[in-house]
Amino acid sequence: MIQQVSFTNFKSLRRVDAGLGRFMVIVGPNGSGKTSILDGLHYLAQATRWPLAGLMRGVFAPSNLKSRGSSGPIQLVATGSFHDVTAEVRIIVEGRDDLNGNASWRGTVVRRWGDAVEETSEAEEGWQLVKSSDPQPTPRPGGKKDVLRTHGLPEMAELAKELGSARKLRLDIEALAAASYSDEELPRLDTDGSGLASVLADAAARTPEVFQSIQEAARQVIPTLERIRTRRAKVQRQERQEITIDGEEAIQRSVDRFYWGQQLVLDFKGAPDVPAPLASEGTLLVIGLLTALWMEPRPRLLLLDDIDKALHPRAQEELVTQIRKILEMTPELQVIATSHSPYLLDHFDAQDVLLTALLPDGSTACARLADHPDFDRWKSTTRSGELWSFVGEDWVAQQASAAQEHG
Known part of the structure; x- marks a missing residue:
């Protein structure tokens, strides 16, 4: 160290x-x-x-x-x-x-x-x-x-x-709560917390023991939290598209594309099925931090x-x-x-x-x-x-x- x-x-x-x-x-x-x-x-x-x-x-x-x-x-x-x-x-x-x-x-x-x-x-x-x-x-x-x-x-x-x-983390509440899509083999949490839903969905499917460790640790910090899960959600991404007309010089333009990604959903005592954007700031920050600590590569x-x-x-x-x-x-x-x-x-x-x-x-x-x-x-x-x-x-x-x- x-x-x-x-x-x-x-x-x-x-x-x-x-x-x-x-x-x-x-x-x-x-x-x-x-x-x-x-x-x-x-x-x-x-x-x-x-x-x-x-x-x-x-x-x-x-x-x-x-x-x-x-x-x-x-x-x-x-x-x-x-x-x-x-x-x-x-x-x-x-x-x-x-x-x-x-x-x-x-x-x-x-x-x-x-x-x-x-x-x-x-x-x-x-x-x-x-x-x-x-x-x-x-x-x-x-x-x-x-x-x-x-x-x-x-x-x-x-x-x-x-x-x-x-890694230097400065987690942002909106980035943590946002639905996300990843075309990477191993989704990774960005420094602001973007991609959290994709990382957790991947962990639940590929390394369920790690996902359970994150969930259990989060429960200890946030006692009202019962379950962390994800569900499919449509994600909008802005991409660059190159267009060539009649052999002329290519033109670059921005286009919006939609992909099926993941949305973080939380179950609390007495309040199940809470979408991440409606959860408290502290809850999301804890889940993001614990995910950064538990997920490989650490x-x-x-x-x-x-x-x-x-x-x-x-x-x-x-x-x-x-x-x-x-x-x-x-x-x-x-x-x-x-x-x-x-x-x-x-x-x-x-x-x-x-x-x-x-x-x-x-x-x-x-x-x-x-x-x-x-x-x-x-x-x-x-x-x-x-x-x-x-x-x-x-x-x-x-x-x-x-x-x-x-x-």
């Missing part, structure tokens, strides 16, 4: 170092860098499989990711141990302005697996690969235009296996934004319990989540709670809850959520500012 991360000049993370455990929760005010930490981890994990240029483009271009007013390169580093092998992933992105004020960028990814080290570099010019030890890339699964990075060193395949499957690193969203405090406790059960069965899994709930924190050790706070210059400071100066005095009588509610995050910013003054 990843044990240590370091971020420099990445979004609000100008100088942030943090230790990580197998199941950690990040808390702090809105806009204090919690999601940025998840984003940074996701970039590092994905850089073990995909070209950097395919990850940092469009709105996610380096010019938008660089800390405002900072100097020096963007740098993200993750180190950890996987099956007793020490590994590291490092991303360095440097930019400069030409005489016309246009920014250009060059990125380097360094991957280490044990004693094997590989470095690839990419430059602006549309972020085309300019130097790499990679052989000819292979198409990305699903037929998308991005390419899968293959590595010259066989050890890098092991690193990609451990981290390349990382991620080795799961990043969750707002894990407590729309959940009653008792449901938060039970969700943590279910995730811990999955962690026990899946020793290679690591879960990092953000939260705003002191009730959820009560079920975590203070060592596994990371606090974020904003410094006067708008950058992020972070520290573990157990790093509070008076933690030893309170640890035997105060739960993590209670302690966080009492001490807040101001001390994190004060501690970081003092370190800067003496640094």
